Amino acid sequence: MFSFIKKYATTISGIDLYPSISLVIFVTLFVAMFLFVIKANKKYIQELENIPFHD
Amino acid sequence: MEIEKFSYDNRYTRNFAIATFVWSLVGMLVGLIAALQLLIPELNFIEQATFGRLRPLHTNAVIFAFVGNGIFMGVYYSLQRLCKTRMWSDTLSAIHFWGWQLIIVAAAVTLVFGFTSGKEYAELEWPIDVAITIVWVVFGINIFGTILTRRERHLYVAIWFYIATWITVAMLHIVNSMAIPVNILKSYSMYAGVQDALVQWWYGHNAVAFFLTTPYLGLMYYFLPKAAGRPVYSYRLSIIHFWALIFLYIWAGPHHLLYTALPDWAQSLGTVFSVMLLAPSWGGMINGLLTLRGAWDKVRDDVVLKFYVVAITAYGMATFEGPLLSIKSVNAISHYTDWTIAHVHVGALGWNGFLTFGILFWLIPKLFQTELYSRKLANIHFWLGTLGILFYVVPLYWAALAQWSMLRQFTPEGILKYPNFIETVTAIMPMYYLRAFGGSLYLIGACFGVWNLIKTAKQGKFLANEDAEAPALPKTYETHSNEHWHRWIERKPIQLLLLSFIVVGIGGVIEFVPTFLVQSNIPTIASVKPYTPLELQGRDLYIRDGCYVCHSQMIRPFRAEVARYGDYSKAGEFVYDYPFQWGSKRTGPDIAREGGKYPDSWHYNHMDDPRTMSPGSIMPPYPFMLENDLDISTTESKIRAMQILGVPYPKGYEKIANQDLEKQAKKIQANLKKDGIETSEKKEIIAMIAYLQRLGTDLKPNETPTK
Numbered sequence: 001m002f003s004f005i006k007k008y009a010t011t012i013s014g015i016d017l018y019p020s021i022s023l024v025i026f027v028t029l030f031v032a033m034f035l036f037v038i039k040a041n042k043k044y045i046q047e048l049e050n051i052p053f054h055d
Numbered sequence: 056m057e058i059e060k061f062s063y064d065n066r067y068t069r070n071f072a073i074a075t076f077v078w079s080l081v082g083m084l085v086g087l088i089a090a091l092q093l094l095i096p097e098l099n100f101i102e103q104a105t106f107g108r109l110r111p112l113h114t115n116a117v118i119f120a121f122v123g124n125g126i127f128m129g130v131y132y133s134l135q136r137l138c139k140t141r142m143w144s145d146t147l148s149a150i151h152f153w154g155w156q157l158i159i160v161a162a163a164v165t166l167v168f169g170f171t172s173g174k175e176y177a178e179l180e181w182p183i184d185v186a187i188t189i190v191w192v193v194f195g196i197n198i199f200g201t202i203l204t205r206r207e208r209h210l211y212v213a214i215w216f217y218i219a220t221w222i223t224v225a226m227l228h229i230v231n232s233m234a235i236p237v238n239i240l241k242s243y244s245m246y247a248g249v250q251d252a253l254v255q256w257w258y259g260h261n262a263v264a265f266f267l268t269t270p271y272l273g274l275m276y277y278f279l280p281k282a283a284g285r286p287v288y289s290y291r292l293s294i295i296h297f298w299a300l301i302f303l304y305i306w307a308g309p310h311h312l313l314y315t316a317l318p319d320w321a322q323s324l325g326t327v328f329s330v331m332l333l334a335p336s337w338g339g340m341i342n343g344l345l346t347l348r349g350a351w352d353k354v355r356d357d358v359v360l361k362f363y364v365v366a367i368t369a370y371g372m373a374t375f376e377g378p379l380l381s382i383k384s385v386n387a388i389s390h391y392t393d394w395t396i397a398h399v400h401v402g403a404l405g406w407n408g409f410l411t412f413g414i415l416f417w418l419i420p421k422l423f424q425t426e427l428y429s430r431k432l433a434n435i436h437f438w439l440g441t442l443g444i445l446f447y448v449v450p451l452y453w454a455a456l457a458q459w460s461m462l463r464q465f466t467p468e469g470i471l472k473y474p475n476f477i478e479t480v481t482a483i484m485p486m487y488y489l490r491a492f493g494g495s496l497y498l499i500g501a502c503f504g505v506w507n508l509i510k511t512a513k514q515g516k517f518l519a520n521e522d523a524e525a526p527a528l529p530k531t532y533e534t535h536s537n538e539h540w541h542r543w544i545e546r547k548p549i550q551l552l553l554l555s556f557i558v559v560g561i562g563g564v565i566e567f568v569p570t571f572l573v574q575s576n577i578p579t580i581a582s583v584k585p586y587t588p589l590e591l592q593g594r595d596l597y598i599r600d601g602c603y604v605c606h607s608q609m610i611r612p613f614r615a616e617v618a619r620y621g622d623y624s625k626a627g628e629f630v631y632d633y634p635f636q637w638g639s640k641r642t643g644p645d646i647a648r649e650g651g652k653y654p655d656s657w658h659y660n661h662m663d664d665p666r667t668m669s670p671g672s673i674m675p676p677y678p679f680m681l682e683n684d685l686d687i688s689t690t691e692s693k694i695r696a697m698q699i700l701g702v703p704y705p706k707g708y709e710k711i712a713n714q715d716l717e718k719q720a721k722k723i724q725a726n727l728k729k730d731g732i733e734t735s736e737k738k739e740i741i742a743m744i745a746y747l748q749r750l751g752t753d754l755k756p757n758e759t760p761t762k
Contacts, residue, residue, distance in 0.1 A: 005422035037291045051211040055136040
């Protein structure tokens with residue numbers, strides 16, 4: 001089974017595109033996360049950080 | 056809104072807590088015995104307790120028994136309270152608890168009896184791997200059941216860490232454990248050589264990341280604010296910490312393989328991501344320490360906070376050192392020396408050990424509705440532990456630098472100044488004594504800690520079911536008009552699970568796909584041939600006795616290493632190595648090109664008692680290999696497994712393999728006889744000699760053994 005996958009995947013053209021895709025995903029994810037963290041409102045953050053004290 | 060009444064289950068939190076401190080003592084004790092065996096080789100007196108078997112037992116016990124139970128203890132306590140609901144199923148909790156303990160016992164027994172897959176931190180054989188998968192799935196169902204029936208809308212950041220841990224450990228365990236079984240307790244890794252090394256260290260590094268780090272960060276984000284009585288310093292930072300950490304960690308594995316035969320691009324990838332890891336790791340550490348801002352006066356009085364402060368500081372030190380060690384020039388020193396051992400013990404003793412004991416000192420009084428039995432005793436534990444860590448790690452840093460500098464010194468004439476590896480070992484023995492002393496201090500401290508916890512439990516009354524109440528979660532959630540996308544994730548555990556999986560999956564795919572698929576990454580060498588049946592059997596003895604724990608089979612392209620061990624290792628030399636045996640630590644010399652260096656009789660005497668051939672050696676003696684008969688009934692199934700994996704033995708060879716095995720064995724027997732050693736050709740030592748004499752000879756076929 002393993003050699004079967006290997007045989008076909010070896011011939012994928014443009015496999016060198018993989019690293020570029022990963023870079024795009026990486027940058028997108030981090031930009032989106034930073035935007036969220038910066039824009040999140042204070043009350044909401046306070047609500048979240050106090051969850052451990054609600055028990 | 057209707058208030059619902061329910062109760063938290065404390066029984067399994069308590070059970071996991073007991074398991075945590077029981078296994079902590081076992082794991083540390085085995086570690087101490089192993090440390091003493093390096094000082095007094097005579098302590099390797101029985102086959103089942105030689106260093107090569109005890110060291111994997113020590114690492115497995117500390118990682119999966121001590122820290123593993125510590126994770127479950129913390130998750131079972133915090134998850135219920137963060138979700139305001141009881142654990143989803145008491146039955147699953149029971150199966151999880153007892154299943155995990157059974158796995159630990161099975162692991163301990165099989166490891167000492169030599170059943171091992173030979174892959175570091177994943178040594179357990181395939182039936183146990185299957186059991187781990189089942190119990191891990193049970194754990195997953197139980198936590199997701201709990202999360203899905205929660206009464207708190209938002210998932211606190213600790214839960215994100217738990218979810219990422221669960222999915223990533225599942226992925227790592229399954230991918231790395233892929234193997235072809237030979238029989239009920241023996242299997243061969245499905246990957247060979249360079250590919251096996253890459254998968255193994257992708258796993259090995261992320262076992263550190265997702266078993267020793269992310270779940271413990273989750274625990275830190277819950278138990279530290281609880282003990283300090285104030286919320287985490289910056290919740291925003293914890294969000295960045297989470298995503299950045301899980302995204303970067305998964306790529307860092309190849310930093311364990313710098314300067315090896317792994318393709319260069321993969322090594323660079325590992326370095327870059329490891330250096331970047333410093334940012335989220337220190338973000339997390341700073342977040343932890345600053346949670347105590349304005350509460351430092353409490354640290355003076357509260358022993359729990361003291362443990363936390365040292366734990367988080369150790370986390371900061373270890374995660375500063377990690378990126379440092381991933382830089383190639385620093386890695387050249389640390390890899391194969393005691394630096395790595397020191398580094399992991401900053402993490403294990405400081406971060407995991409101290410955070411666990413801090414949690415235990417806070418949790419046990421809560422569960423037993425009482426106060427800690429003795430604060431004084433806890434303080435003694437704290438200081439013994441802190442001193443223990445220092446006495447453990449500082450001498451090992453020294454040992455690493457001293458040995459490294461000795462190994463690479465040349466005389467003005469251009470030859471190695473210390474050609475005998477043993478000289479460099481003898482020089483650092485005092486450091487090994489100090490390390491054992493440090494380990495003893497830490498263990499004694501832990502004994503005080505456990506005694507303190509037992510006394511605490513005895514003076515209190517256990518609360519099995521803790522009553523609680525909370526409003527039910529409304530079925531529909533009113534979205535705010537300006538709701539942000541991230542809220543969509545953190546309210547939805549399944550989305551969080553999938554996104555975490557994608558994030559950690561990408562790293563694995565990008566690393567593996569090219570190594571597995573692009574054939575030019577591993578150039579084949581025509582003269583590299585599969586092992587003969589006798590060599591294959593010998594190789595399995597090498598794996599059984601954990602020789603890889605102290606001997607590497609990977610010569611790096613440095614002048615000093617090439618001069619000492621021979622030509623540097625090439626990727627194509629390992630294509631039939633299921634599993635690879637590059638090793639990660641040289642307590643003894645590299646043996647990648649051992650074949651032909653010494654006559655057969657040297658190996659015979661050396662295995663019987665290393666000190667007769669190499670005075671001052673700290674290698675365990677293996678007299679039992681001279682006594683035990685080699686089990687050749689397995690040859691056929693082993694060759695067949697190799698054929699399935701793609702090793703080019705001729706068709707039908709498995710049936711006649713034992714004939715070749717006996718022929719080769721007789722030849723070695725005759726060689727030994729010439730040197731005055733009378734032995735049967737059926738003994739294990741014959742196979743061992745065959746394997747050792749084969750090592751590295753594919754690239755120098757015309758050389759004959761010389762004295």
